[in-house]
Amino acid sequence: MKIRIKFLKQGSTKFIGHLDMMRYFQKAMRRAQVDIRYSEGFSPHQIMSFAAPLGVGITSNGEYFDIEVLSTDSSKAMVDRLNNVMVEEIRVLSYRKLEDSGKSAMSLVCAADYTLKFRENNRPVDLDGFFRELEDFYGQEQIRITKQTKKGQKEMDLKPLIYRLERRGEEIFMQVSTGSTDNIKPELVMETFYQSRQQNFPEFAFRIQREEVYGRDSRGLLIPLEEFGEDIE
Amino acid sequence: MRKLALSDEILLSVQQPARYIGGEVNMVVKDPSWVDIRFCMSFPDVYEIGMSHLGIQILYDMFNRREDTYCERVYSPWTDLDKILREQNIPLFALESQDPVKDFDFLGITLQYEMCYTNILQILDLSQIPLHSRDRTEEHPIVIGGGPCAYNPEPLAEFFDLFYIGEGETVYNQLLDAYVDNKKQGRSRRDFLELAAEIPGIYVPCFYDVTYKNDGTIAGFKPNNPHAGEKVTKELVVDMDQAPYIEKPLVPFLKVTQDRVVLEIQRGCIRGCRFCQAGNVYRPLREHGLDYLKHYARQLLETTGHEEISLSSLSSSDYTQLPQLVNFLIDQCSSRGINISLPSLRIDAFSLDVMSKVQDVKKSSLTFAPEAGSQRLRDVINKGLTEEVILQGAMEAFKGGWNRVKLYFMLGLPTEQREDMEGIALLSEKIAEVYYDTVPKEQRHGKVQIVASSSFFVPKPFTPFQWAKMCTKEEFLERAYIVKNKFREMKNFKSLKYNWHEADVTVLEGVLARGDRRVGTVVEAAYKNGALFDSWSEYFDNSLWEKAFEDCGVDPDFYTVRERSLEEIFPWDFIDAGVSKEFLKREWQKALAEQVTPNCRQRCSGCGARGFGGGVCYEDQD
Numbered sequence: 001m002k003i004r005i006k007f008l009k010q011g012s013t014k015f016i017g018h019l020d021m022m023r024y025f026q027k028a029m030r031r032a033q034v035d036i037r038y039s040e041g042f043s044p045h046q047i048m049s050f051a052a053p054l055g056v057g058i059t060s061n062g063e064y065f066d067i068e069v070l071s072t073d074s075s076k077a078m079v080d081r082l083n084n085v086m087v088e089e090i091r092v093l094s095y096r097k098l099e100d101s102g103k104s105a106m107s108l109v110c111a112a113d114y115t116l117k118f119r120e121n122n123r124p125v126d127l128d129g130f131f132r133e134l135e136d137f138y139g140q141e142q143i144r145i146t147k148q149t150k151k152g153q154k155e156m157d158l159k160p161l162i163y164r165l166e167r168r169g170e171e172i173f174m175q176v177s178t179g180s181t182d183n184i185k186p187e188l189v190m191e192t193f194y195q196s197r198q199q200n201f202p203e204f205a206f207r208i209q210r211e212e213v214y215g216r217d218s219r220g221l222l223i224p225l226e227e228f229g230e231d232i233e
Numbered sequence: 234m235r236k237l238a239l240s241d242e243i244l245l246s247v248q249q250p251a252r253y254i255g256g257e258v259n260m261v262v263k264d265p266s267w268v269d270i271r272f273c274m275s276f277p278d279v280y281e282i283g284m285s286h287l288g289i290q291i292l293y294d295m296f297n298r299r300e301d302t303y304c305e306r307v308y309s310p311w312t313d314l315d316k317i318l319r320e321q322n323i324p325l326f327a328l329e330s331q332d333p334v335k336d337f338d339f340l341g342i343t344l345q346y347e348m349c350y351t352n353i354l355q356i357l358d359l360s361q362i363p364l365h366s367r368d369r370t371e372e373h374p375i376v377i378g379g380g381p382c383a384y385n386p387e388p389l390a391e392f393f394d395l396f397y398i399g400e401g402e403t404v405y406n407q408l409l410d411a412y413v414d415n416k417k418q419g420r421s422r423r424d425f426l427e428l429a430a431e432i433p434g435i436y437v438p439c440f441y442d443v444t445y446k447n448d449g450t451i452a453g454f455k456p457n458n459p460h461a462g463e464k465v466t467k468e469l470v471v472d473m474d475q476a477p478y479i480e481k482p483l484v485p486f487l488k489v490t491q492d493r494v495v496l497e498i499q500r501g502c503i504r505g506c507r508f509c510q511a512g513n514v515y516r517p518l519r520e521h522g523l524d525y526l527k528h529y530a531r532q533l534l535e536t537t538g539h540e541e542i543s544l545s546s547l548s549s550s551d552y553t554q555l556p557q558l559v560n561f562l563i564d565q566c567s568s569r570g571i572n573i574s575l576p577s578l579r580i581d582a583f584s585l586d587v588m589s590k591v592q593d594v595k596k597s598s599l600t601f602a603p604e605a606g607s608q609r610l611r612d613v614i615n616k617g618l619t620e621e622v623i624l625q626g627a628m629e630a631f632k633g634g635w636n637r638v639k640l641y642f643m644l645g646l647p648t649e650q651r652e653d654m655e656g657i658a659l660l661s662e663k664i665a666e667v668y669y670d671t672v673p674k675e676q677r678h679g680k681v682q683i684v685a686s687s688s689f690f691v692p693k694p695f696t697p698f699q700w701a702k703m704c705t706k707e708e709f710l711e712r713a714y715i716v717k718n719k720f721r722e723m724k725n726f727k728s729l730k731y732n733w734h735e736a737d738v739t740v741l742e743g744v745l746a747r748g749d750r751r752v753g754t755v756v757e758a759a760y761k762n763g764a765l766f767d768s769w770s771e772y773f774d775n776s777l778w779e780k781a782f783e784d785c786g787v788d789p790d791f792y793t794v795r796e797r798s799l800e801e802i803f804p805w806d807f808i809d810a811g812v813s814k815e816f817l818k819r820e821w822q823k824a825l826a827e828q829v830t831p832n833c834r835q836r837c838s839g840c841g842a843r844g845f846g847g848g849v850c851y852e853d854q855d
Binding site for chain 1: 250
């Protein structure tokens with residue numbers, strides 16, 4: 001049975017890298033005595049795959065991975081069991097059953113939401129001015145960038161890959177293309193914006209948080225990954 | 234949200250920021266304002282090494298069971314953060330509360346190997362605690378050391394207020410109670426040190442004076458305070474099943490060196506190898522009961538979620554209920570994807586059978602530790618492993634499908650001759666020949682691979698070889714070349730590989746291992762010259778130490794290559810480690826006469842450890 005798990009990663013746990021998060025959840029599965037499926041062979045490993053790696057330094061309210069289990073309790077009971085063995089700043093939010101033919105979280109991922117908060121030392125004096133410029137930046141027809149790839153430099157248009165870019169109070173909200181093709185990091189968007197204003201992008205300008213990760217349903221609409229599954233009663 | 238001592242900017246600019254954030258699974262959280270004692274436990278090496286150490290986990294758990302105590306941890310900041318802490322004057326902090334270590338009541342530092350001594354000074358220095366005990370005031374933590382290197386604490390005497398000699402489970406509670414009483418009565422640091430000096434196993438270095446003869450050896454070692462006794466007897470757990478073990482080990486986020494459940498099955502060793510400090514100072518051998526181990530195996534796997542469990546002991550094959558334990562583990566683990574790791578097993582039919590069940594034969598290698606290349610020299614070191622046993626074990630293993638063998642040797646052992654060195658190559662060759670004789674051509678998976686490694690021998694306190702002369706760096710390397718050249722002459726040269734250790738660092742280890750208080754000044758000078766992470770070959774810089782020896786006017790040869798007489802007073806002689814000096818002398822003389830001593834289960838050799846009233850000395854006697 002395929003299961004999709006959603007969790008949040010807050011506070012100090014943002015310093016834990018992707019590989020260490022995978023190891024963390026492998027151990028958590030054993031502590032919570034989840035009846036997870038193992039691969040065949042001499043050194044069996046848990047069937048577990050993560051949706052989209054999160055960079056070190058970024059917090060998240062919507063991280064996902066899929067597992068396969070041989071048996072399970074209800075969603076509510078499993079969320080409780082997992083949360084009983086979590087550290088304080090990592091919480092399991094949902095545990096949902098997928099259809100057997102359901103695509104993996106990793107292959108579904110196509111967009112993610114981010115919020116960016118100014119750090120104290122980087123808050124613009126003229127906040128409204130900043131956001132007006134950001135609006136103009138996003139309002140352009142094309143946002144040309146040169147991306148450094150393994151094969152050399154690549155000229156590309158960022159615009160169609162930024163689905164939303166807007167002000168939310170004192171924060172920046174953006175929805176960008178995510179996944180194996182056209183993976184856009186929020187830092188890249190902001191760096192391009194700063195460059196368009198002839199400014200250097202300060203290294204630790206924002207506190208960045210991922211809010212949600214999406215896949216496309218059969219109609220092509222973006223829906224949160226957890227909605228591809230159903231609660232187990 | 235958990236408070237962090239370091240800003241995001243700092244944490245995001247150093248390697249592995251997860252080393253410094255704490256918050257791991259099973260971390261103990263207490264309100265510091267509710268406790269009487271804040272204890273910071275330290276392993277003076279990088280997080281991934283320190284977190285792999287079982288002893289700290291045991292003490293962490295034991296201390297935190299006390300309601301009046303909050304035990305936290307600190308490790309050596311890596312060189313990148315070290316630099317930042319110095320530049321920005323940020324005091325070193327404990328992982329749990331992220332509070333500065335300097336505000337704690339105790340800083341406990343485990344002394345696992347000599348090459349971490351400069352890192353001890355780093356911890357003190359970055360914590361902004363005076364390096365010298367005599368410069369500390371009521372404001373500073375009590376700095377206490379323990380662990381194997383505390384069996385010769387003298388090179389560190391200046392830097393510590395107290396040393397705990399022996400196994401930590403026994404008198405720490407008494408020490409902490411004394412601390413709380415003393416504090417509540419409003420009495421001083423010195424009052425506490427005097428109380429501590431009267432607790433068995435506790436050594437207060439400033440309460441002793443050392444005088445030296447003209448030749449540099451010790452003339453006298455006498456207490457200068459009425460609370461301090463002439464001798465400090467090591468502490469020891471008599472009944473292992475009564476000692477506290479860990480209920481919920483910390484599970485780090487980072488992949489640490491020992492990323493598994495560690496189950497200590499016994500303490501001590503019956504074998505009596507004459508070079509081995511652990512085999513002497515942990516005498517007598519004491520086993521855990523099978524039920525105790527089954528309980529903890531289950532419990533620890535449940536509370537950690539680790540995917541591997543490893544048995545820990547000096548010689549697992551000597552555990553009397555090993556088959557029952559191993560079968561239990563196989564039963565428990567195989568269906569849950571948990572690996573079993575069985576280090577320090579003697580290679581025989583039983584262990585091969587077990588290993589074929591728990592490991593992938595094609596991927597794993599067999600390990601033998603003959604330690605010396607010839608039977609004569611193996612008799613000198615009392616390593617009861619014969620060539621016949623090795624070849625027999627290898628043959629059975631090759632039949633079972635293994636084709637990789639690791640061999641561990643030492644070079645520079647007392648009485649070593651050219652034939653003993655060349656024996657390393659000859660023995661490796663014989664094992665290769667056994668492979669080609671045993672396994673028919675069509676069943677071979679490529680060549681047999683035999684990797685022989687030699688470390689250089691360092692004489693350690695409380696071993697029969699504590700009187701031995703150590704080799705110089707040049708002698709060590711000469712010996713390694715003799716072995717290497719012999720390997721070239723072997724028929725199966727292409728199946729054999731030979732590695733050897735670095736010699737500089739071995740010589741230094743030799744100085745620190747048998748050093749006295751004068752060596753402490755060299756450690757401090759080397760640290761001030763920039764020596765740090767000396768156990769990491771990429772950071773070890775011998776020139777910093779050479780300069781330190783020169784500037785301090787201390788001759789390293791005095792500690793390494795000098796002949797020691799049987800009458801000499803050693804810096805560690807004030808410690809009663811259980812094994813008597815008379816026994817060690819007898820063993821040293823038997824070594825020189827190439828005579829072996831039977832193991833504890835064959836015949837008691839009267840080492841002195843029977844006086845502790847437990848363990849193997851009383852087996853089959855109840």
